[in-house]
Amino acid sequence: MQFDTPATTNPIDQLTIVGQSIPRIDGELKTTGKAIYAYEWDEENIAYGHPVGSAIAKGRITSMDVSAARNADGVLAVVTTLDVGKREKGKQNTANLFGGDEVQHYHQAIAVVVAETFEQARAAAALVKVDYAEEKGVFDLSEAMKTAVKPKDAGGAPPDTAVGDFDAAFETAPVSLEETYTTPDQSHSMMEPHASLATWDGDELTLWTSSQMIDWWRTDLATTLGIDKEKIHLKSPYIGGGFGGKLFLRADAVLAAFAAKAVKRPVKVALPRPFLVNNTTHRPATIQRIRIGAERDGTITAIAHESWSGDQPDGQLETAVMQTRLLYAGKNRMTAMRLAELHLPEGNAMRAPGEAPGLMALEIAIDEMAEKLGLDPVEFRILNDTQVDPEKPERPFSHRDLVGCLKRGAEQFGWSTRGKPGTRREGDWLIGTGVAAALRNNLLVPSAARVRLDQDGVVTVETDMTDIGTGSYTIIAQTAAEMMGLPMDRVKVRLGDSRFPVSAGSGGQFGANCSTSGVYAACVKLREAVIQTLGFNASEVVFENGTVRSGTRSVPLAGVAGPDGLSAEDTIEWAELSDSHQQSTFGAHFVEVGVDIATGESRVRRMLAVCASGRILNPITARSQVIGAMTMGVGLALSEELAVDTRRGFFVNHDLASYEVPVHADIPHQEVIFMDETDPISSPMKAKGIGELGLCGVSAAIANAIHNATGVRLRHYPMTLDKLLGGLPALS
Amino acid sequence: MSYSSQVSFTINGESRVLDVDNRTTLLDALREHLHLTGTKKGCDHGQCGACTVIIDGRRVNSCLTLAVMHEGDAITTIEGLGKPGDLHPMQAAFVKHDGFQCGYCTPGQICSSVAVLEEIKANIPSHVTADLTAATTVTEVEIRERMSGNLCRCGAYSNIVEAIVEAAGTRA
Numbered sequence: 001m002q003f004d005t006p007a008t009t010n011p012i013d014q015l016t017i018v019g020q021s022i023p024r025i026d027g028e029l030k031t032t033g034k035a036i037y038a039y040e041w042d043e044e045n046i047a048y049g050h051p052v053g054s055a056i057a058k059g060r061i062t063s064m065d066v067s068a069a070r071n072a073d074g075v076l077a078v079v080t081t082l083d084v085g086k087r088e089k090g091k092q093n094t095a096n097l098f099g100g101d102e103v104q105h106y107h108q109a110i111a112v113v114v115a116e117t118f119e120q121a122r123a124a125a126a127l128v129k130v131d132y133a134e135e136k137g138v139f140d141l142s143e144a145m146k147t148a149v150k151p152k153d154a155g156g157a158p159p160d161t162a163v164g165d166f167d168a169a170f171e172t173a174p175v176s177l178e179e180t181y182t183t184p185d186q187s188h189s190m191m192e193p194h195a196s197l198a199t200w201d202g203d204e205l206t207l208w209t210s211s212q213m214i215d216w217w218r219t220d221l222a223t224t225l226g227i228d229k230e231k232i233h234l235k236s237p238y239i240g241g242g243f244g245g246k247l248f249l250r251a252d253a254v255l256a257a258f259a260a261k262a263v264k265r266p267v268k269v270a271l272p273r274p275f276l277v278n279n280t281t282h283r284p285a286t287i288q289r290i291r292i293g294a295e296r297d298g299t300i301t302a303i304a305h306e307s308w309s310g311d312q313p314d315g316q317l318e319t320a321v322m323q324t325r326l327l328y329a330g331k332n333r334m335t336a337m338r339l340a341e342l343h344l345p346e347g348n349a350m351r352a353p354g355e356a357p358g359l360m361a362l363e364i365a366i367d368e369m370a371e372k373l374g375l376d377p378v379e380f381r382i383l384n385d386t387q388v389d390p391e392k393p394e395r396p397f398s399h400r401d402l403v404g405c406l407k408r409g410a411e412q413f414g415w416s417t418r419g420k421p422g423t424r425r426e427g428d429w430l431i432g433t434g435v436a437a438a439l440r441n442n443l444l445v446p447s448a449a450r451v452r453l454d455q456d457g458v459v460t461v462e463t464d465m466t467d468i469g470t471g472s473y474t475i476i477a478q479t480a481a482e483m484m485g486l487p488m489d490r491v492k493v494r495l496g497d498s499r500f501p502v503s504a505g506s507g508g509q510f511g512a513n514c515s516t517s518g519v520y521a522a523c524v525k526l527r528e529a530v531i532q533t534l535g536f537n538a539s540e541v542v543f544e545n546g547t548v549r550s551g552t553r554s555v556p557l558a559g560v561a562g563p564d565g566l567s568a569e570d571t572i573e574w575a576e577l578s579d580s581h582q583q584s585t586f587g588a589h590f591v592e593v594g595v596d597i598a599t600g601e602s603r604v605r606r607m608l609a610v611c612a613s614g615r616i617l618n619p620i621t622a623r624s625q626v627i628g629a630m631t632m633g634v635g636l637a638l639s640e641e642l643a644v645d646t647r648r649g650f651f652v653n654h655d656l657a658s659y660e661v662p663v664h665a666d667i668p669h670q671e672v673i674f675m676d677e678t679d680p681i682s683s684p685m686k687a688k689g690i691g692e693l694g695l696c697g698v699s700a701a702i703a704n705a706i707h708n709a710t711g712v713r714l715r716h717y718p719m720t721l722d723k724l725l726g727g728l729p730a731l732s
Numbered sequence: 733m734s735y736s737s738q739v740s741f742t743i744n745g746e747s748r749v750l751d752v753d754n755r756t757t758l759l760d761a762l763r764e765h766l767h768l769t770g771t772k773k774g775c776d777h778g779q780c781g782a783c784t785v786i787i788d789g790r791r792v793n794s795c796l797t798l799a800v801m802h803e804g805d806a807i808t809t810i811e812g813l814g815k816p817g818d819l820h821p822m823q824a825a826f827v828k829h830d831g832f833q834c835g836y837c838t839p840g841q842i843c844s845s846v847a848v849l850e851e852i853k854a855n856i857p858s859h860v861t862a863d864l865t866a867a868t869t870v871t872e873v874e875i876r877e878r879m880s881g882n883l884c885r886c887g888a889y890s891n892i893v894e895a896i897v898e899a900a901g902t903r904a
Contacts, residue, residue, distance in 0.1 A: 023827050026835070029816060029835075030832055031839075032813075033768075033769065117753060118756075241833075469835065623830075627891065656775050669894075
């Protein structure tokens with residue numbers, strides 16, 4: 001199905017099942033421990049692989065002595081990076097995962113030790129001796145930014161944009177701001193470590209793994225192993241979190257495949273938690289310079305956002321200026337991004353790549369500007385709203401209700417009672433509130449599905465879509481149930497298997513909208529097949545309550561298909577609607593914090609998100625996406641920072657005790673409001689993404705609340721107490 | 733010299749005898765030897781709580797204790813609380829309140845929360861208990877404090893607290 005004209009009325013609009021608050025259909029499995037994750041699949045005669053990581057950040061391996069490891073109890077094989085030699089890299093990977101003598105980053109996989117038991121493999125892995133020829137690397141972004149270059153590409157967009165004459169407008173603006181903001185390297189730190197179980201049958205590989213994107217992994221694994229993609233069967237039905245960290249093929253899959261080949265047995269490999277940070281990817285740190293000029297009435301006349309980030313050679317930008325191209329009006333504007341070469345582990349996508357760190361900076365700057373203008377920050381944002389792409393005014397937004405989010409949120413939150421900075425105190429706590437706008441684009445990716453109606457009237461959906469906690473199983477079942485006029489218990493959903501049609505996968509908050517649209521397309525075909533089988537007049541047919549009705553004729557869906565069932569498969573493909581219309585999602589975050597006047601400790605007391613992101617397919621799972629993102633936003637604001645050892649070139653705090661993600665005690669009750677809207681230009685589902693929008697702006701709202709509480713303006717994340725202490729009022 | 737030992741304990745009411753490498757954690761004994769994979773390995777060194785089980789009524793990070801240390805113990809895992817179609821009230825409350833997303837920390841959260849309610853009932857104070865002489869009550873603040881050893885990166889905390897409050901049958 002080609003989606004090339006805005007959606008009109010379709011069966012989804014009935015909203016008997018889609019849009020309803022239906023609990024997750026995998027909920028009972030997950031709460032009883034019966035959902036099976038990658039490392040848990042049962043195979044006969046499994047051997048255990050344990051990885052060995054590089055102890056240097058850059059250089060070459062000159063020799064490896066594996067004799068002690070190989071002779072250790074229970075060891076079956078040691079497969080080294082020298083044994084397998086340099087491999088062709090998967091196209092989605094920046095750094096090599098395994099193979100060859102070159103070391104590109106700390107904890108790059110350089111061997112896998114395979115033994116009868118986990119304990120034996122782990123013990124023997126410590127016996128591998130490695131000699132390196134270490135080379136000098138560059139690890140400090142603040143130094144490397146001086147030699148940063150303009151890359152060819154910024155995730156499909158130009159690295160630089162300019163409209164009007166920013167310099168002149170900024171120079172003459174009566175009110176202006178110029179500040180620099182920084183965000184640190186951040187870690188996905190999903191709860192399930194990357195893990196794979198590989199088993200070979202001749203030249204065919206079956207791999208249970210933990211992947212957000214089945215087809216990307218399969219393709220890149222084939223490239224890395226040097227085998228035909230068709231020889232790989234990849235399965236990932238349950239994924240213990242990803243947040244972008246499982247978008248691209250990782251070392252566990254490659255190590256398990258080589259290890260299983262070597263010992264001719266199934267082998268499973270999980271990355272030990274302390275490997276995750278330096279062996280896999282992270283969100284790169286940014287240094288951002290923002291300049292804004294405005295008239296005294298608050299009209300923005302000039303806005304500029306520049307960002308510097310680093311990555312491995314041939315790596316990518318953290319595209320932190322993207323939202324600034326779209327969020328606010330302003331006749332004169334420029335954005336620019338520069339990429340520095342660093343030899344830290346690979347930087348790559350983490351939840352809301354670009355917008356998350358970009359809004360962490362921009363939305364503080366907007367708050368600062370409102371303060372300079374003497375305007376309420378909600379009003380200042382509303383004043384500078386735009387209904388068209390400010391860089392290309394001929395391009396309207398498909399639907400944009402940022403103003404509605406701000407107004408609704410302000411009312412719900414009690415924004416009007418907000419006082420001046422540093423004026424509200426309860427005991428030892430300085431109390432403040434903050435607001436920030438959210439924007440994240442609605443991305444469209446082709447997505448296919450297969451649906452089959454059996455003779456009992458049960459519809460089974462198969463697609464290689466993944467459910468990383470997002471609720472894919474449930475919303476896909478809802479889509480098929482709505483389309484086929486069935487109750488939820490007559491729909492089965494099978495996901496995460498490379499034998500199923502290739503879906504959008506889980507990333508870029510495109511999964512829900514695109515994968516359900518693919519299921520919609522397949523169901524349209526299945527409906528046609530049913531109608532044809534029954535010889536009904538297509539224009540009058542209604543699928544409802546398990547029956548197919550046409551005029552006075554009504555036939556149960558059970559029994560329409562013979563013993564072979566009726567199957568249909570289709571792909572949703574996207575035409576030019578995304579060129580003619582800017583498709584984005586919008587939100588407003590409101591936060592109340594308390595800052596301890598003696599210690600500078602910040603505590604989040606209240607949180608509200610208002611989201612405008614098209615039709616909400618399931619308010620329960622959508623809300624969970626948003627509160628989860630808000631929680632991550634608390635971490636990014638207050639505690640999360642990968643500490644760089646700039647001498648040795650690695651992230652020091654590579655575990656969950658020292659990389660501090662929020663815990664229960666950090667998170668208050670969270671409130672989420674969805675604006676009642678649809679976006680027919682987005683898809684036949686009229687939905688858009690939500691999972692990343694929830695993170696966009698949260699951290700800045702917290703920063704702005706801290707300013708309102710204390711009068712201290714912080715521009716460098718995370719906003720730990722040491723940064724606040726000096727600015728707090730004297731204790732009396 | 734032998735590196736393995738025999739250990740017998742009760743898991744979810746069933747007696748089990750295992751020969752395990754002395755280095756085998758209780759977590760790996762459950763997952764790799766008994767194939768009770770509901771107990772999750774998130775960090776394998778006591779930082780995340782995904783491996784929480786209940787031993788003789790107390791919650792324990794099963795990655796931080798060796799299997800051979802549990803001779804004669806009664807161990808309850810997520811599989812022992814309830815099963816699909818026959819959920820423990822806490823499991824049902826987690827489903828109802830969507831107290832999870834990816835599901836990986838969930839068995840640990842549920843085991844921990846079941847034991848937390850027992851701790852409060854037993855009047856065991858926590859860091860946030862204001863009055864040590866009064867009876868401890870189920871409040872959101874108490875739950876958040878006591879559950880803070882169970883990380884959830886999906887960020888379901890707000891819903892988890894609601895689920896636990898409901899399961900406690902108490903208005904917080």
